[in-house]
Amino acid sequence: MTTSPLEHRLQAELADLEANGLTRRRRILESPCGRIATVDGKNVVNFASNDYLGLAANTEIARAMADGAVQWGAGSGASPLVSGHLAPHEVLENEIAAFTGFPRALTFSTGYLANLAIIPTLAGRGAAVFADKLNHASLIDAMQLAKAQGAETQRYPHCDMAALEKLLAASTAGSKLIVSDAVFSMDGDLAPLALLFALAERYDAWLVIDDAHGFGVLGAQGKGSLAHFNLPASPRILLMGTLGKAAGVAGAFVAGSTTAIEFLLQKGRSYIFTTAAPPAVACALSKSLQLIEHGDALRANLQARIGQLRDGLYNLPWKLLPSATAIQPLIIGQNDPAVALAKALWQRGLWVPAIRPPTVPQGTARLRISVSAAHTAADIEQLIDTLKELA
Numbered sequence: 486m487t488t489s490p491l492e493h494r495l496q497a498e499l500a501d502l503e504a505n506g507l508t509r510r511r512r513i514l515e516s517p518c519g520r521i522a523t524v525d526g527k528n529v530v531n532f533a534s535n536d537y538l539g540l541a542a543n544t545e546i547a548r549a550m551a552d553g554a555v556q557w558g559a560g561s562g563a564s565p566l567v568s569g570h571l572a573p574h575e576v577l578e579n580e581i582a583a584f585t586g587f588p589r590a591l592t593f594s595t596g597y598l599a600n601l602a603i604i605p606t607l608a609g610r611g612a613a614v615f616a617d618k619l620n621h622a623s624l625i626d627a628m629q630l631a632k633a634q635g636a637e638t639q640r641y642p643h644c645d646m647a648a649l650e651k652l653l654a655a656s657t658a659g660s661k662l663i664v665s666d667a668v669f670s671m672d673g674d675l676a677p678l679a680l681l682f683a684l685a686e687r688y689d690a691w692l693v694i695d696d697a698h699g700f701g702v703l704g705a706q707g708k709g710s711l712a713h714f715n716l717p718a719s720p721r722i723l724l725m726g727t728l729g730k731a732a733g734v735a736g737a738f739v740a741g742s743t744t745a746i747e748f749l750l751q752k753g754r755s756y757i758f759t760t761a762a763p764p765a766v767a768c769a770l771s772k773s774l775q776l777i778e779h780g781d782a783l784r785a786n787l788q789a790r791i792g793q794l795r796d797g798l799y800n801l802p803w804k805l806l807p808s809a810t811a812i813q814p815l816i817i818g819q820n821d822p823a824v825a826l827a828k829a830l831w832q833r834g835l836w837v838p839a840i841r842p843p844t845v846p847q848g849t850a851r852l853r854i855s856v857s858a859a860h861t862a863a864d865i866e867q868l869i870d871t872l873k874e875l876a
């Protein structure tokens with residue numbers, strides 16, 4: 486049989502990835518997500534997850550999920566507007582609204598789907614979207630969808646408020662949306678949310694904040710980045726948070742004004758045309774929200790481990806980016822040395838992923854060290870000592 490042109494192209498592109506050292510491989514975990522991961526029978530300290538509070542394998546949450554599955558079954562059976570919105574989903578949405586201080590919240594199966602709903606649904610023809618250059622891939626894809634619907638899309642240099650203001654001032658669009666990660670997923674730095682909000686007010690724009698890496702971790706009671714900056718639950722803000730990172734389960738929410746949320750519910754295609762998450766996931770998340778709200782000890786431990794790591798990683802040949810969050814990137818530069826360093830750490834019992842282009846810009850391949858409240862002081866010390874030895 487001859488190879489079809491598509492097969493041929495796919496094989497060539499895969500070979501190209503391999504030749505450039507960009508092939509990605511999944512490791513199979515033989516243990517639950519936690520401080521220690523077992524892979525191929527070997528135990529490594531896990532600095533590779535987004536489980537910032539160590540809740541992914543929390544037994545109270547797992548129990549809530551198991552009890553939820555027994556009471557409500559395994560599946561939701563349909564998309565939410567057809568018949569898949571069960572009582573636990575409704576309870577969770579109300580709890581999230583109360584927790585974040587917004588009038589209403591809507592839950593999604595993933596953060597990717599939430600972002601795909603928010604941006605193109607709110608910004609179509611006649612609208613303009615202004616987005617930070619380092620926003621997460623899901624927001625970039627959401628911008629493409631908005632663009633396909635006739636929205637004007639602009640990306641401003643990372644956290645450059647002067648550049649954003651210029652774009653806003655020059656825009657004649659009927660409605661404007663500013664979109665930013667709150668904590669940037671590969672750099673760990675915080676967006677200047679107070680300045681973004683001030684610009685939104687000055688130019689009558691709405692502000693969409695993706696708090697995937699801030700929710701549960703930052704602000705009083707882990708309420709997230711808006712709380713961290715003391716910003717109000719303004720009707721011009723939409724807060725997106727993911728529930729598979731610090732919350733330890735899966736899914737996402739969007740919180741906002743009653744009008745904005747009702748509009749997303751009525752018109753958001755990635756909300757409407759997908760099966761609702763299993764109700765047991767909502768049961769688990771209700772428990773997780775309680776643990777987040779009362780999780781000051783976890784957050785204090787996380788902050789202590791972050792501080793310990795930063796104090797220990799001075800004077801290395803690689804640049805530690807100035808991040809105060811659980812995401813601590815160590816810039817190596819080229820791809821091969823980054824991969825080699827990650828491999829050497831792995832051989833010494835430490836799992837720290839090397840992140841390469843296209844996830845990050847060319848020449849900035851890095852180790853993305855993800856700190857968790859589950860880590861012990863000894864874990865951090867081991868990582869510091871090993872990096873020093875390898876330097």
Ligand SMILES: Cc1ncc(COP(=O)(O)O)c(C=O)c1O
Binds near residue numbers: 698
């Ligand atoms: C900033 C940001 N937004 C959105 C997402 C997507 O969330 P989810 O994994 O729930 O699809 C992620 C990570 O996955 C992220 O880092």
